[in-house]
Amino acid sequence: MIPLEALSETLKLLSDKTRLTILALLKEKEMCVCDIVEILQTTQPNISQHLRRLKTGGLVMETRRSQWVYYSLNVEDKPYLHGILAQLPSMKDQINAAKSQNCN
Amino acid sequence: MIPLEALSETLKLLSDKTRLTILALLKEKEMCVCDIVEILQTTQPNISQHLRRLKTGGLVMETRRSQWVYYSLNVEDKPYLHGILAQLPSMKDQINAAKSQNCN
DNA sequence: TACTAATATAATTATTTACTTATATAATGA
DNA sequence: TCATTATATAAGTAAATAATTATATTAGTA
Numbered sequence: 269m270i271p272l273e274a275l276s277e278t279l280k281l282l283s284d285k286t287r288l289t290i291l292a293l294l295k296e297k298e299m300c301v302c303d304i305v306e307i308l309q310t311t312q313p314n315i316s317q318h319l320r321r322l323k324t325g326g327l328v329m330e331t332r333r334s335q336w337v338y339y340s341l342n343v344e345d346k347p348y349l350h351g352i353l354a355q356l357p358s359m360k361d362q363i364n365a366a367k368s369q370n371c372n
Numbered sequence: 373m374i375p376l377e378a379l380s381e382t383l384k385l386l387s388d389k390t391r392l393t394i395l396a397l398l399k400e401k402e403m404c405v406c407d408i409v410e411i412l413q414t415t416q417p418n419i420s421q422h423l424r425r426l427k428t429g430g431l432v433m434e435t436r437r438s439q440w441v442y443y444s445l446n447v448e449d450k451p452y453l454h455g456i457l458a459q460l461p462s463m464k465d466q467i468n469a470a471k472s473q474n475c476n
Numbered sequence: 477t478a479c480t481a482a483t484a485t486a487a488t489t490a491t492t493t494a495c496t497t498a499t500a501t502a503a504t505g506a
Numbered sequence: 507t508c509a510t511t512a513t514a515t516a517a518g519t520a521a522a523t524a525a526t527t528a529t530a531t532t533a534g535t536a
Contacts, residue, residue, distance in 0.1 A: 275460075283380055312483070354452065355452045415496065439503045
């Protein structure tokens with residue numbers, strides 16, 4: 269049983285529209301920062317800071333591969349979030365739409 | 373499938389510690405405002421305002437019974453929240469501790 | 477080594493939000 | 507009707523937060 273304090277911190281991470289969208293994207297596949305920036309049409313620092321919070325909160329993992337930092341979901345050990353994550357809409361269309369002008 | 377916008381609004385309601393605690397209390401049993409104020413040791417307007425947000429967000433219902441307004445959980449139709457609600461700690465101890473100085 | 481691309485961090489700003497204080501409304505009972 | 511209890515609403519304040527702009531770091535490459 270998670271302390272209420274910790275639970276509300278995690279839910280705060282999920283309560284922001286931009287972060288929820290990032291999680292929806294990562295549900296499809298791992299992505300680097302520039303992919304997400306491209307798809308969400310916002311600034312790089314904005315996404316970078318959201319990703320840092322998600323990482324600190326334990327919701328995503330990062331792996332650097334040469335110049336790119338790839339982020340992926342890290343929620344296997346948090347089954348109580350599965351219900352919510354399952355509600356996230358498919359991002360396939362947005363991903364495909366952005367595929368043409370990829371950053372790498 | 374719920375729009376991302378609506379989902380983040382709901383999660384915003386769940387992301388506050390006070391509101392989470394209220395939900396944990398209502399998971400045990402329906403309660404009037406003064407019960408919650410007593411247990412959470414805060415002001416009546418504070419709780420009243422949180423309850424209004426929870427009601428507007430569709431997470432709780434209200435029923436007036438004479439001078440008391442009772443609030444209860446309204447989450448049967450939101451199965452994607454069950455995982456989170458199941459994580460809320462038991463409030464039995466806090467409820468019993470406050471039972472002596474009940475408001476009605 | 478210099479240049480570029482990808483990412484991170486820092487500082488600032490504008491908005492949101494939780495809480496408080498004060499006041500209003502609603503219901504009960506003397 | 508008046509007083510009391512329970513609840514709601516309004517206004518103000520302080521703190522938290524998302525996004526922006528500017529700058530730093532890291533890696534690849536000519």
